[in-house]
Each structure stands twice: as structure tokens, then as C-alpha cells.
Amino acid sequence: MNQIIHRKNAKKSCHFLHGYLAAALFIFAFILISCQSNQKLDSVLTFAVSKEDFRIIVDCEGELEAKESKTIPVPFIRGQDPKISFLLPEGARVKKDDIVVELASTEIETQYLNAIDEVEIARAEYVKRDAELNLEKLLLESTIQTTESSVQVSRLQLAKMSFEPPNVQEINRLEIARDEIEIEKNTKRLESLEKIQKEERIRLQMKIKQVENQRDNARRDLDNMTLRAPTDGIIQHEISWSTGQKVQEDDPAYQGMPLVKIPDLSVMQVKMQVGETQAQRIEQGDSAVVTIANLSHKVFSGKVTKKDKIAKPIKRGSKIKKVEVIVEIDSSRAELLPGLTARSRIITARVDSVVVIPHDGIFDKDSVKVVYIKDKNSFVAHEVAVISQSENFVAIRNDDIDKKRIALREPPFSLIRWPDSLKAARSRTGVDSLSHATAEDSIQME
Template identity: 30%
Template sequence: MVRISELEGNLKNTELTYEQAKLQVEKMKFEADVQRKETEINLEKSRIAFDQAKRKIQSQKVAENSEEQKQLLKIKQTENDLNRAKQEKEQYTMKATMDGLVVYETNWSTGRKISVGDSPWPGMSLVSLPDLSKMQSVCQINEVDISKVKSEQMARVKLDAFPDREFIGKVKSVGTIGQQSDRSSNVKTFEVVIDIDGTDPVLKPGMTTSNEVVMATLADTVFIPLEAVFERDGKTVVYKMTGSSPRPLEVATGTKNSNYIVVTSGLEAGDKVALRDPAQKDQQKGTQAKGDRGTRL
């Protein structure tokens, strides 16, 4: 027979088991709540992280878009700079309006032709394309002779580079303002422009020329070098060579140029005259009087 005490013991055990079971249930309920809370917290964390990620992506997109706009603006500015440089290059490039020979102008401040490194000023002429179909020679005439030079007078032009070539031309213009030939001299000269007839490939701008203006044409004339005419006792004389010794001969003279003088009486073509005063010990040289049916002075 089962004892009460034993039953009571079993009851106690059963009660303890029941209490343990209740505690376990309560524990499970608590743990479920904790897990649920942890899950909710984790979910909230995930949501916050997700929102942050979205905002970061959005911010990055904005930043990238801003950087893209900055780069596009920089590209546009670079294109503008390039176009401006191209336009400036076009402005700095001089293009001839026709075929021809380029002639560098003279820089008046240096007295030489325009060259690399010169600093031009507004309106300054750098180069020119002369019309080679119409050439001119510019020369300076002494103030003593300028009154004899007139427009349309015939002129002879020789090139220093081609001394055997002679070109015919006419005086186009005569300067009206004299210029000092150089700083050490008070002699004034006037600019005379000569139009050269025709064309020739040897004629080039800038060439040095020797010009002779025909001021008058004298027929049946005897002329001698200026060096052969002397003043003696107030008379104009030449020393005519007779045999090997010269003797003074009074002559009458007429028109002259820078080299020769016309003898109107006292000499005949072919007469030989001295170029120096015989009183000088070194006088030996003589020259022959020349005659010409069309002498030009």
C-alpha cells in the first residue's frame, strides 16, 4: 500500500516539475520577446543603413553630376580658348591679296629692314607687294641742281648690280622739301622719283641705282671734264696740250653738269687738255675735248 508520505512526495515532485515547466514556459516567452526585440532592432538598423546607403548614393550622384558639370564647363572653356587662339592666329597671319614679291619695309627707328624681334606699332607697315609691272627709281638731287629738274624729263637708270644694263625713264615727281643729306653736312637734297619704262626680270625692289637726268639736249657741242677748267688772272682757261707741253688758252664756257662743262669757244673737238694746273709738279695727265651732235647734260 502506498504511503501518504510517498504520495505527498510525488505530489511535491510533480509540483516542482510543474513549476519548472511553468518557469520554462515563462523563460521561453521572455526569450521570444528578446529575440523579437533583437529582430526588430536589427530590422531598424537595416532600415537606417538602407536609408543611409540611399542617401549616400544620392549624394554621390549629385557630387558626380556636379563634377561632370565642372568638367563639361572646363571642356567648354578649353574649346573657347582654342577657338580664340585660332582666331588670333588668323589675325596674326598676313595673307597677300595677290601674287608677287614680298618686300620688307624699313624700320625708321633702327634704319634697317623689318626683322624678327622688332616691336611694331599700330599702323606700321611691315611688308609690301610692289607692282613689278611698273618700277620706279628714287634718287636724291643736290639743292644746287634741283631747279633744273622738271617732271617728264628723260632719265637714264643704271643698276649697280648690272652696270652694263641701262634703262630709260622719265621724271615723275620732284620733291618740294629739302632734306639734310647727312648729319655732318649742311647740304640739302631733294627726292626725285623716276618712272622706268617697260619691265625687266633683273629689276628688283631695293636695288641700288645710278641715275642721270637729261636736263637739256645740246647739238654740235664741245665739252670737257670740269677738272680741265681753271681760273687764271680772272679768266677762264684750259691748258691745251701742244706737243708734250701744255699752254694756257682762254675759253668761253656754257652749260655744265656734275661731270662735264660745255666749251662754246676756244676749243675744237679732238683738242687735248690737261686735267691739272701745269704749275703743279705732278701735272702730266691730259684728256681730249669731246664733240657730240647731241650731247645731253
């Protein structure tokens, strides 16, 4: 009897032991699965969402310059192109009418000296020829006067020859007639001579005027080779047509080529060469923040006033093309000088107090953009609408995900919960995600 009771108690104990073992195994399996789920959940990198002011910024660098400047070009100079013999250094301050550039040309200097000699020769020739003409006229006038005197004497003699033979009187009359013809002939010759001499004097005077003009032109060319400041300001060198660098002494100076400019410092701007990709984001009127490193990194506000429509080579023959962008600084300061390097941060988009997340936190699902919001032991798929985006961040309209955490890579499919509105997106991506999740599970189980 005792044995039977003992056996029954042993069987009961065995059943209880099996029950305890089954319960323990169930609890262990549940804990194992929970740990694996938590491991999967914790393995997904997340990002804390918050609201902030969103800005899309294009950083570029350029050189400070004046918006308006007075340029001093090479004037028109006859003959061979001169060279720059004197050039004020860049940055030098000048007053109006100060000499800023001097040009030199041996040819023009020689022309001027030769022109001076030609003027002196022409004047001397005129004086000499004028004396010869006066003498020629004087001799002819003297001949006429002598002949006239001879006629008068002959007439007096004829009056006294009333008692002379007729043939003698006739000879006297013929002599008077001959002398009168000579007087008339010489008188006409004198009139012609006066006209001829007048024309010759005009010709000589014209020759003098011609060489004087040549002298004056040469003198004017020499004067034009001394260039003076049209206004007060600071000297800034221009680019030489021959070297492609800033002009310097001994460079050739071609007619019309800008040599120096004197900027108007009341309105300053930054001229920049921007890559084509960055330039596509910039629009005229965009605001900018300009920083000048040489002025202890002082900051000035400004805006984009110009953007070229096409890119141009950065220099002659270069295959690299840039788009010229100009930012005008809002205020003027005496410390802003041309030539300083300036860095501009151009704000191409601005959205205040908006949800901003990284690009890695948005996923495309069947033309729908979604984020995965962490919710205890899972991730909830949530559709979002993009407002604007920069290279690294995206601004979205969804204020309801503010202060939540989102996944920065797609979670395992088993951890994603799909709302009814995104069932279609889930059905199209579920197979791939499920196979991916199964593979992950198998790896973690191993």
C-alpha cells in the first residue's frame, strides 16, 4: 500500500516537474525573443527631431571692389604704342590732378623735337623768301619810276624842240611812246607780281602752320602720356591686355586699355566666381552675409545684385568655367578697401521654425517619402512632405514628428508598423524587406 502511494506521489511530482520545465522554457524563449527584438531595435541608429530655422547656404569667396569706379585708359596717341614708364603703387591715395601714370615713347619724343626744328626752318625760309619778294617788287617799282621820269624829261625836251628839224622831233616822240609802253608793261607785270607774291606768301604761311600743327600734335601726345587723377581716391591697377596680369611698369600700353581705376568707396561689392552647380541655387535678391578675414573677421550684410546667365572660362584658354556672382554690401565703411578677400554666405532658401531632419532619415516608398518613428519596441512608418532641402538636411511640413526619434537607416521589416494609409507602399516593399529581415534573424539566431 505504501508503495502504491509512493508511486502515485512520484508521478505527481514528475508531472509538476514537467510543468515547471515547460513554463521555464516558455519564459526563457520569451525573454530570448524580447532580447533579440530589443537588440534589433537598439541596432538602428536614430535621430532626435526638433524644430529650427532652416537655411540653404552657398559659401563662396571673392574680392572686394567698388560698385562704381573712374577708369583711366590709355589715350589716343599717334604712332607707336608707348610703354608705362611710371606707375603709382596699388593702394596709394591720390588727390585730384595728381600724376598717377606716365607713358614713354621714343618715337613721339623724336617727332616732337623734329617738329620744333621744322617750325624754325619754315619760319626762316618765310623770312628769307619774303625779303627776296620785297626786293623783286622794289626793283620793278624802281624801274617803272625811272621810266616815268624819263618820259617826263622827254616831254619837256619836246616842248623846247619847236625849232628843231621835224625828224628830230619825231624821234623824241617815238622815244616817249616807247617809254610809255614800257611803263604800261611794267605796271601790269607789277600787278601780276603782287598776286604771285601774295600766293607764295600764303603757301609759305600754310607750310609754317602745318609744321606748327605737327609740333602741337606731338606736344599734345607728350602731354597725354602724363595721366592725372580725375578725383580723390585710392589707386587700383587694371589687367594688362598683353600679360593678363595687373599692369606694371615697362608694360606696353595699347590705345583704350584701362591702366588704373579710382573706386568710389561709398558702395562696395564682392565679385565672385561660382561653380555652375552652386550658381543654379543662387537668385538675384538672395541675402548674404559677408565676412572680411583681414578686418578681424568682421561681418557685413548684403544681397545678390547680379548673376551671369552663362558660365565663362576663368582665364583665356582655360576649360574651367565659372559663373560671376556679385554681392552688394548694404553699408559703407572706410575700412572696406578694394582688393580685400571676402567670404560670402549666400542664403538661397529660408524657412523659419520648421522640422529639419537629415537626408538619411527619409526613405522613398512607391513615390511616397516616409520616415520611421521609434515607438517603444517598433518603428512606425509615417509619410512626410518635403518643403526644401540642402546638401545634408531636409525641411518637412510634418510638425507632428517634432521631438520624436526617427531611424537613420531602414529598420528590419519585423520591427516596422505600417498605418492603413501606407499599406500600398508596404505591399510593394514588404517582400524585399521580409527577406532582409529573415536573413537578419537567421544571422542573429546563429
